[in-house]
Amino acid sequence: MPNKLVIAGICLLAAGLETAGAGSPISLDVLRRDGYGSVHLVNTDGNQLYVPVEIDGKKFKLALDSGFGGDGFAIGGAARDLHLTPTKNLKSALVQTMPGTRRLIQPQMVQSVVIGNVQIHDVPVYAFEGFGASLGRGFLHVNNAVLDLANLTLYLRPPRTGKPVDLSHALTVVGMGEAPLSVGDGGACVVSVEVNNVPTKLLLHTGAQVTVLDDRFADQAKLRGWGRKNQEWIDVTGFHKTIDFAGPRSFKIGGIPLRTSTLTLTTLPMYSETGGRIAGVLGLDILGSNRGVIDFAQNKLYFAKAK
Numbered sequence: 001m002p003n004k005l006v007i008a009g010i011c012l013l014a015a016g017l018e019t020a021g022a023g024s025p026i027s028l029d030v031l032r033r034d035g036y037g038s039v040h041l042v043n044t045d046g047n048q049l050y051v052p053v054e055i056d057g058k059k060f061k062l063a064l065d066s067g068f069g070g071d072g073f074a075i076g077g078a079a080r081d082l083h084l085t086p087t088k089n090l091k092s093a094l095v096q097t098m099p100g101t102r103r104l105i106q107p108q109m110v111q112s113v114v115i116g117n118v119q120i121h122d123v124p125v126y127a128f129e130g131f132g133a134s135l136g137r138g139f140l141h142v143n144n145a146v147l148d149l150a151n152l153t154l155y156l157r158p159p160r161t162g163k164p165v166d167l168s169h170a171l172t173v174v175g176m177g178e179a180p181l182s183v184g185d186g187g188a189c190v191v192s193v194e195v196n197n198v199p200t201k202l203l204l205h206t207g208a209q210v211t212v213l214d215d216r217f218a219d220q221a222k223l224r225g226w227g228r229k230n231q232e233w234i235d236v237t238g239f240h241k242t243i244d245f246a247g248p249r250s251f252k253i254g255g256i257p258l259r260t261s262t263l264t265l266t267t268l269p270m271y272s273e274t275g276g277r278i279a280g281v282l283g284l285d286i287l288g289s290n291r292g293v294i295d296f297a298q299n300k301l302y303f304a305k306a307k
Contacts (some may be wrong), residue, residue, distance in 0.1 A: 011170045027175060028148050028167075032156045035162015036144075039116025039255055042150040042291070048209060051135050051154060054114040055125075056082045062135040064147070065207030066296075068162035069187055071138035072107060072124030073135065084108035084125055092291050118143075118156045132273070134207065137296070138187060144297035147206065157297075166230070166296070167295055171302045176291075181299040184278070191292075191301055195251040195263075196221040200279040203270070203295070204301065208283035214271035215244070217279035223248055225265050242266065255307040261285045 032038065042050040042061060043131050053073070058081065087109050107124035108231075114120075120143065122246040141145075142155040146167070170278055172178050181204060184190040189204040195213065198221040202211070204259075220227065225244035244265040251260040293302040 005288070026176075026293075027064040027151065028146060028153070028155060030262075031051065031157075034165050036146070036155045037116055037118030037164075038153055038155045039118070041154055043079070043152060045212070049152070049200070049206065051115060053135075055110055055123075056112075056138060058082065058134055062133045063207055065134040066137040066140060066189060066294075067203065067205040067207045068134045068136035069138060070105070070107065070124060070126050070136040071142055072110075072126065072136070073113075073139065074105075074126045074134040074136065075241075075281065078123060080285055082110060082125070084110055086126070097202075114213075115156060116154075119221070120158050122191045138212045140296040145294075148297070149284070149293070150291035154175060154189065164297065165299060167293070167302065168298075168300065171293060175305065176293070176302045177254060177256040177305045179256075179301045179303075181294075181301055189296075190301070191253060193282065194250070195279075196249050196253070197252075198222075198255040201277055202280050202282040202289075203278060205283055206287070206294070207283045209285065210264045210288050211261075211281065211283040212268065213280040214265060214268045216267070216271060217276070218246060218265050223250075223265070253301070253303065256303075258286060258290045258303060259306045261289060 039051060042052060044050065049064040049065055051064050053060050053062055055073075060073075060075065060158045061252075062075075068074055072114075079128055087107070098167065105117070109127050110123050110125050111120055112119060113123045123139070137212070139145075142159060144164070146155040146165075147153075148155070149190055156167045156294060168178060180193055181189045181191055184203070190201050192203050193200060193202050195217075198217075200221075213223070225246045227244065246264050246265055247262055251258050268280055271280070287303070292301040292307075294300075295302070
């Protein structure tokens with residue numbers, strides 16, 4: 001009987017990793033003087049990160065999922081208890097599951113949302129059954145989000161409030177590495193990496209608890225699996241996916257070495273769809289263990305350098 005890891009959210013989630021959360025000597029609370037509010041993230045359910053929010057006086061925990069492309073929140077059946085306003089002026093969000101099934105979801109509007117000490121007005125809500133409740137990358141971009149994984153804190157600055165901040169000097173001067181995030185199809189955040197000195201690109205995915213590489217790229221990078229043929233994923237559609245594991249000799253972002261955990265290998269639709277340009281997703285295992293800071297407004301990733 002195969003061991004099964006359950007993918008329980010939008011696109012790609014797995015169970016069982018170690019993220020950071022032990023704290024960092026670097027604090028970004030200075031952002032508050034520039035109009036940012038903040039919320040402490042909840043780390044539960046196999047180290048999935050959740051954002052506590054209040055919508056219409058009702059409390060939710062939304063998975064922090066930059067793999068979801070909507071400008072607002074994805075909420076399941078609970079959305080029928082909210083005061084939503086239908087609108088045709090908002091763009092639909094593309095939802096993609098592990099085997100490649102895609103759906104366009106038309107949003108509705110909620111007038112006010114409270115996240116930590118931040119109140120945000122006119123937020124799109126994507127209501128559909130069968131997927132977990134998530135906060136997507138469009139929302140993170142629109143609200144100038146800065147994610148501090150070491151301190152499990154999300155900073156938000158709604159549009160037309162406060163002032164822009166560039167963290168580059170403050171973080172690099174204390175020894176953090178820096179890498180740009182390019183924007184891929186549908187607004188996805190893409191980062192250039194090297195695995196065993198072989199370059200490729202990965203989707204930056206805060207909803208993925210582990211970093212996953214396509215097994216065809218793994219062959220190119222001479223990243224040999226351990227032969228664990230009895231491991232499976234089951235995604236939200238019930239689709240079964242065989243996986244393996246491997247330990248890379250080196251893993252770099254922007255030419256800078258990072259500490260790495262075990263990588264997960266499987267066959268990913270995105271590898272074929274992008275002609276091999278994108279080889280997988282960069283998940284919370286590597287982002288968290290390297291004290292990642294993601295600035296969604298400036299499209300930059302900061303991380304601790306391997307010693």
